[in-house]
Amino acid sequence: MKIIFEGAAQTVTGSRHLIEVNGHKILLDCGLFQGKRDQSYIKNQNFEFDPASLDAVILSHAHIDHNGNLPNLVKNGYHGPIYATPPTVTLGEIMLQDSAHIQEQDALYVNKKRAKRGLPAVEPLYTLKDALEAIDRYYPVKYEEAFSPVPGVTVRFFNAGHILGSAAIRIDVDENGQHKSLWFSGDIGRKDLPLLPEPVFPSDVDYLLMECTYGDENHDSVDMAYEKFKAIVVKTVQRGGKIIIPAFAVGRTQEIVYFLNMLISEGAIAPLSVYVDSPLAVAASKIFRGYPEYFDEETFDFIRKEKHPALDFTGLRYVSSVEESKALNDKKGPLVIISASGMAEAGRILHHLKNNIEDQNNTVLICGWQAPNTLGRRLVDRDPIVRIFGEEYDLRAEVVTINGLSAHAGQDYLLQYAAAVKGRVKKIFLVHGEEEAATIFQAKLNEAGIGPVEYPTYQQEVEI
Secondary structure, X not given: OEEEEEEOOOOOOXXXXXXXEOOEEEEEOOOOOOOOHHHHHXXXXXXXXXXXXXXXXXOOOOOHHHHOOHHHHHHOOOOOOXXXXXXXXXXXXXXXXXXXXXXXXXXXXXXXXXXXOOOOOOOOOOOHHHHHHHHOOEEEOOOOOOEOOOOOEEEEEEEOOOOOOOEEEEEEEEEOOEEEEXXXXXXXXOOOOOOOOOOOOOOOOOEEEXXXXXXXXXXXXXXXXXXXXXXXXXXXXXXXXXXXXXXXXXXHHHHHHHHHHHHHHHOOOOOOOEEEEOHHHHHHHHHHHOOXXXXXXXXXXXXXXXXXXXXXXXXXEEEOOHHHHHHHHHXXXXXXXXXXXXXXXXXXXXXXXXXXXXXXXXXXXXXXXXXXXXXXXXXXXXXXXXXXXXXXXXXXXXXXXXXXXXXXXOHHHHHHHHHOOOOOOOXXXXXXXXXXXXXXXXXXXXXXXXXXXXXXXXXXXXXO
16 A cells, blocks of 8 residues: 655645555545645646546545645546545535636636736636536545445545534555555644534544644634634724635635624624625535534534524625625725635635735734745735735735634644554654644654654655
8 A cells, every 4th residue: 555645745735645555546635736826837737647547536625725626637537436525525516616717717817917918828727617527526425434435445534623524534445465544634623613513533543644734833712812803803993994804715704704793792893794705605605504414513503593693694795796896895994804715815805905905904814824925925924015916015904813713723632633543553644734833743743652753745655
C-alpha cells in the first residue's frame, strides 16, 4: 500500500492524497490550491498523475480546497465514482456550479482589463459544463455505512464536525494476506461551535493522516470570540460604517449570522441590515433544512420549529442577483455584508472590498485562516496597498481578525485527537498545515509520546 501526497503537503490548501493498493488507485479529496494567482492557475490546471488511471475518488467534505478541482479531474479523463456523504454530495453540486460560474465571470472581468492593455485573454480554470460532468460522478454514502471502492478495501465515513456532512475517512485494507487500516481526518472540527455535533475521534488504526492547520496555537473560546465580535460590530455601527466579512458560504456564514442575530436579540445593537451576498449561501441555507439529522440537538430543535437564527430573522437578506449585489455599493452604513470567498480570492467579495476598503469608517472582519499570497492574507498583514482585479487600492478600513470562530480544531484539541490512537498507531502523517504550525505540533506530539510523526513533502511517496 502506497500513499503519494499530491496536495496539502507542507501547505494548507489543495487537499489531494493518492492511495495505491491491490493494483488500484484511490484519490482522497481533489481540492483547489489557493495562493499566487499565476502559480495557482498552473498548479490547479495540471495533475502529476493520470486522472484516467484512478478507480475511485473519496471526499472528506464540500469546501472548495477539498473538492473544487473535481471538474478538471473529470475533464482530464476520470470516469469513476466520487464517494461522499449525502450532505457533501448536495453541497458539492451547488458549490462546483458556483465555483465554475466564478471562474467564468472572473475570467470575463479580467479579460476586459487585459483587452484595454492589449494583453491576450485568459481561459477560466474550468466551466459550468465541466462542473456538471463532475457532479454526475457523485455517489452518496451515509456515516458509518461500509462500502468497497476497489477489491480488498472497505471504507467508512465518520462525522468530522467541521461543516455539514464533513467526514473523516477510515480505510481498511486486505493486501497480500495482511490487514492494514488508515484514518484520514479531513478537516477536524471543534467541540464547542454551534450547529454541529462533536467530531468522532479515530480508534484502533495503524496509520493516521491528519490535518494540523492550527497545530501552533489554540483558539479563543467561542464565548471570547463572541465578545470580540460584539465589540467590533458595536464600534463600527457607532461610527456608521460597513462591516465587510469574507466568509465561506457553508458553515462560517451561518455561524456569523447566528451571532449577529444574538447581538440584535440581546439589544447590544439596534436592528440593522445584514446582507448575505452569495447565491451559494442562499442555496446552502436551504440545504441545511434538509439534513436535520446531521446537526446537534439544539439546532435540530430550531430547524424543526423553522426558527433557526442562522436562517431567519428580521433584517437578514439573502442576495442572489447581480443587480442586488451591485446596489449594495450605494447603500450607506451601518450595515453588514457577508460574501464568499473565505480567503477573498474570488467572487462578489472582491467587488465589495474594492468599493469599501478605502473608507476608514468601515471594518473588514476576517474570521479564519488565510493562505499565503491570498488577498485575505494581505488584508490580515495590513498591507498598505492591495491589488484587486489588477488595480491598486489604499487599505484605510480597519482590519480585525477573529480566529475563535474557526471551524478547525486548535492545538489542544488536535492533541486530544491524535492521543486517541496513542500506543496503537504505527505512524502519523501531518498534512494541511504550514511548516511552522506542523513543526510546533510535531514537537507537542513527541512530548506527549504520540507517534512516530512525519511531515511529508509534496509528491512524497510512502510505503505502509
